[in-house]
Amino acid sequence: MPRFLCAVLAVILTVLVDRAVEAADAGPLPADLKAQIFRYLDSADTDEATRTLQSMLSDPDVTIDQAVRIIQTERVYPPQPTGTLPAERIDVRGRAYHLALFIPLTYQPAKEYGLVVCLHGAGFTGEAYLERWQARLGGEYVLVCPTVPMGAWFTRGAEEVVLATIRSVQRRYHIDPDRIFLTGMSNGGIGVWVIGMHHAPLFAGLAPMASGLDDVLLPFLANLRSTPVYIIHGAKDEVMPVELSRSITNELTKLGYPFVYREHDREHPMAGGHYFPKEELPELVHWFNAQRRNPLPTTVTVVREASHLQPFGWVRIDATDPIAAFSEDLISKRDDLIKRREYARLDASIVGPNRIEVQVDRVQRYSIFLNEQLIDSSKPLVVLTNGQVSFEGVVTSSLETLLRQARLRQDSRQLFPIHLAIQVRKQP
Missing domain, CATH: 3.40.50.1820 (Alpha/Beta hydrolase fold, catalytic domain)
Incomplete structure (x- = not known):
């Protein structure tokens, strides 16, 4: 058999073996875990959600990969009126x-x-x-x-x-x-x-x-x-x-x-x-x-006033200098901070493999939420804030982080098992 044909067959065989191994690793998903995850995500009862979460976290056999697969592919939609x-x-x-x-x-x-x-x-x-x-x-x-x-x-x-x-x-x-x-x-x-x-x-x-x-x-x-x-x-x-x-x-x-x-x-x-x-x-x-949304853009810009400090994609402003805060109808109040447009701002970019650069204004602390689509968690990550290294090291994935963020966001395309909290150093 010609060498070229042998090489082609070897590549094909390798691919088939790899896929078989991946399928075996994935395996069937436990039905009770599916029920637990969707009960946790959907329950309006906070106490029930907490009990369900603790039950899943206490089970050593539950993995992050299983939870991601279930959230992304296993939701069942019963017939509904049309x-x-x-x-x-x-x-x-x-x-x-x-x-x-x-x-x-x-x-x-x-x-x-x-x-x-x-x-x-x-x-x-x-x-x-x-x-x-x-x-x-x-x-x-x-x-x-x-x-x-x-x-x-x-x-x-x-x-x-x-x-x-x-x-x-x-x-x-x-x-x-x-x-x-x-x-x-x-x-x-x-x-x-x-x-x-x-x-x-x-x-x-x-x-x-x-x-x-x-x-x-x-x-x-x-x-x-x-x-x-x-x-x-x-x-x-x-x-x-x-x-x-x-x-x-x-x-x-x-x-x-x-x-x-x-x-x-x-x-x-x-x-x-x-x-x-x-x-x-x-x-x-x-x-x-x-149009199709990109759920994980590599560059994010977020401007916030004090009453909207919730996650914004893979970032979240957690604490700020004194900034404007909107009232219940969002814009009725006209204090000096609003008139001067004194808001917090964060710009974050993944500029290379496992390197994130962040620029902030009026931000004291912020969070980054990550997954394997954004970084390689097996390798060290570097985060720079306003030009200074604010984190360098290997990050840890957490099933609890994944599930809590999934319940908060209710978005199967934005699943984050990694949470990194960054304290902003004061400029000299």
């Missing part, structure tokens, strides 16, 4: 909110679907937006339109409703976590900006319409480094002047971030230029179809 569901509800902090949903009639639990979350304007409800959207989304998206009083999407309560809505739909229907979109009109568009900027790693894209931002919020646009935006605004809008969107696009241009800006001249007989022309929908849906 079609138009205009009168669903969700409870947030003891208060009921209405949801209107459209589930494709061809929905199959084994298939992943995109999710479009639509926020209504003042004087409307979520149900009012169903008809316009459902005919144009086709069979590839689940549509959910929550309702909050007065369309006040810029409040902390409304922010919680949006996040709870997404999680509720994800548990019932098979949603692709890399194809979640947030869109809204007028007040709903303001909510898209405010919620989307604070929770940018959750979304594949944002689509605000006929809306804008107060200038004290413009620094938070930096959070959209990996979250593209599609903006629609009427040139003749007298309710939300078009200059609001123009100023935002100027800021996004300075940042070098991706966005699409559609400015139209159409007018509605009743609303004038302050409306969303149905003619704009096909291009927007086409844009949705082209």
